[in-house]
Amino acid sequence: MISLERLREIAFWSAELNERELDYARRGIVEKTYAKGAYICHRGDRLDPWTGVVSGLIKLSTVSRAGKAVTITGIRAGSWFGEGTVLKNEPRKYDLVTLRDTRMALMDRATFFWLFENSVAFNRFLIRQFNERLGQFIALVEYGRMLDAPARVARPLAWLFNPILYRELEWHLEISQEEIGLLSGVSRPAANKSLKLLEDRGLLRLERGGISILDLEGLARFGD
DNA sequence: GCATTAACAGCCG
């Protein structure tokens, strides 16, 4: 259980909930910390609760049939995810690995379903989130086939700052260029070159072990 | 050719 104040800090979707819903939500959530590089779950695990990243950064990844590590996407602090798995009562389909020391919030399944059955505000949040993710998925099919390396780097970065999926509070992200390459599906040298090009265009600033976003709109549209 | 992998020097905490 967490306090009402804490709930408001770590779950932006709670802003539109009424008092009763807020009380249910906070009673159903616990927090847990993970060290950098830790597995929150492996593919095939049952991880029942709905999950949110409170601080830090994680990635969804898996291993290809050929044994190569494949990164699906990154998830920054502020995002809640896994509702598809919870709704369908399925095992997790990807590994969840922390890229930095990370604090997670876990909402038990019963609480999630209570909100799902009872809260209009919560359902509005879920729909908005599903809709945004679907838009990203469709864009993914397009860009995988049509865009050059700098655009393939720019979009996943812009997605990490999507204003529907995250409440903006921080334009800085601690992430290595190697991890950006993994998130983007390009090699480290290609990520390095692309990032410098994006920096030249004034869209972001490169820092040691991280980046700062300067022009989110420009990043999201890069390559169009 | 081009991009990716491997490898290495330099840098910073």
Next chain:
DNA sequence: CGGCTGTTAATGC
């Protein structure tokens, strides 16, 4: 020392 960056050389499609 360890992790990250920026390059270069080798390699594979």
